[in-house]
Amino acid sequence: MDFEEERVVDAQAGDLERAAEAALRPGSLGEFVGQPKLRAQLDLVLTAAAQRGAAPDHVLLSGPPGLGKTTLAMIIAAETGGVLRPTSGPAVQHAGDLAAILSSLNEHDVLFIDEIHRLARAAEEMLYLAMEDFRVDVVVGKGPGATSIPLTLPRFTVVGATTRAGLLPAPLRDRFGLTGHLEFYSDDELERVLTRSAGLLNATLDPQAAALLAARSRGTPRIANRLLRRVQDWAQVHGTGALDLAATEAALELFEVDAKGLDRLDRAVLHALCTRFGGGPVGLTTLAVAVGEEAETVETVAEPFLVREGFIVRSPRGRMATAAAYHHLGLTPPADGAFPGL
Numbered sequence: 001m002d003f004e005e006e007r008v009v010d011a012q013a014g015d016l017e018r019a020a021e022a023a024l025r026p027g028s029l030g031e032f033v034g035q036p037k038l039r040a041q042l043d044l045v046l047t048a049a050a051q052r053g054a055a056p057d058h059v060l061l062s063g064p065p066g067l068g069k070t071t072l073a074m075i076i077a078a079e080t081g082g083v084l085r086p087t088s089g090p091a092v093q094h095a096g097d098l099a100a101i102l103s104s105l106n107e108h109d110v111l112f113i114d115e116i117h118r119l120a121r122a123a124e125e126m127l128y129l130a131m132e133d134f135r136v137d138v139v140v141g142k143g144p145g146a147t148s149i150p151l152t153l154p155r156f157t158v159v160g161a162t163t164r165a166g167l168l169p170a171p172l173r174d175r176f177g178l179t180g181h182l183e184f185y186s187d188d189e190l191e192r193v194l195t196r197s198a199g200l201l202n203a204t205l206d207p208q209a210a211a212l213l214a215a216r217s218r219g220t221p222r223i224a225n226r227l228l229r230r231v232q233d234w235a236q237v238h239g240t241g242a243l244d245l246a247a248t249e250a251a252l253e254l255f256e257v258d259a260k261g262l263d264r265l266d267r268a269v270l271h272a273l274c275t276r277f278g279g280g281p282v283g284l285t286t287l288a289v290a291v292g293e294e295a296e297t298v299e300t301v302a303e304p305f306l307v308r309e310g311f312i313v314r315s316p317r318g319r320m321a322t323a324a325a326y327h328h329l330g331l332t333p334p335a336d337g338a339f340p341g342l
């Protein structure tokens with residue numbers, strides 16, 4: 001079996017797709033759908049800072065990919081009137097890389113650090129000082145002749161994004177004045193995201209089609225928008241051009257996204273678990289070999305959603321299928337199933 005191709009339900013995006021996403025990004029908090037608590041908190045912090053003419057506190061956003069962390073960072077920059085300076089943990093390997101970015105910031109700029117949990121240790125320590133005292137020590141020269149020149153930085157705001165808030169060291173976490181966790185979106189919220197996106201694509205999305213797409217988007221706006229683009233493709237090439245229920249059903253079938261938002265890889269994993277390993281427990285590597293995939297792909301790409309939806313349980317002895325997994329595949333769970341409670 002070959003799962004090499006890009007998955008239509010992948011929550012991550014490559015650079016090309018990010019460019020396509022740009023047109024659909026909400027530009028203000030008012031346009032940002034869902035996350036009501038976080039939106040209200042951000043609104044308060046940004047409004048208060050604007051009234052004082054000050055840069056807002058540093059903001060840490062955590063949550064799975066595709067839920068709007070980058071979008072919120074852009075909105076924060078738009079509200080502060082500064083420029084968004086994007087970078088990422090893996091891109092800042094040396095303290096010098098960060099010093100270069102910090103020393104080029106202007107008043108009210110927003111430094112967006114994606115995957116902030118992957119910052120190199122030395123850069124992390126430099127960031128503490130920059131966030132707290134708006135100061136950076138720039139080292140000039142090498143060896144015994146090296147000198148450290150303190151540089152005062154303008155007031156700026158760090159927006160850190162992470163999928164793993166628990167991996168951030170406490171001293172870094174403590175320097176954020178506002179920490180927000182992005183939750184998966186409800187079907188209702190995704191319908192609103194989809195309807196808005198269709199409008200931006202100069203199309204009208206039939207309400208029934210919006211409901212169907214929302215239910216298959218894994219609670220993730222990025223996936224919803226991607227499915228919408230595939231529906232638009234189908235409608236243009238094979239349909240009447242209208243984003244209606246028929247076009248939506250046909251596109252979802254073509255891309256093999258089922259009623260729960262599972263695709264071929266997800267179903268292959270469940271199928272192997274239920275039929276070849278009697279429901280488990282089975283080790284990740286054995287399971288991955290059975291579906292012809294890398295263990296890492298199964299663990300990071302398929303498994304999180306299958307666990308979240310209650311199809312798989314992770315135990316110290318390996319992965320186990322729940323009764324819901326059998327039912328979803330149209331199979332009868334064994335009476336003495338490995339996980340009879342579910």
Ligand SMILES: Nc1ncnc2c1ncn2[C@@H]1O[C@H](COP(=O)(O)OP(=O)(O)OP(=O)(O)O)[C@@H](O)[C@H]1O
Nearest residue numbers: 021024025032033065066067068069070071221222
């Ligand atoms: N609340 C929202 N309302 C409308 N569209 C949204 C919302 N959240 C995200 N989107 C859309 O989903 C896409 C992905 O969002 P974004 O890039 O902000 O996610 P992310 O959490 O930063 O993901 P990653 O961690 O992979 O960078 C964007 O095109 C954006 O327009």
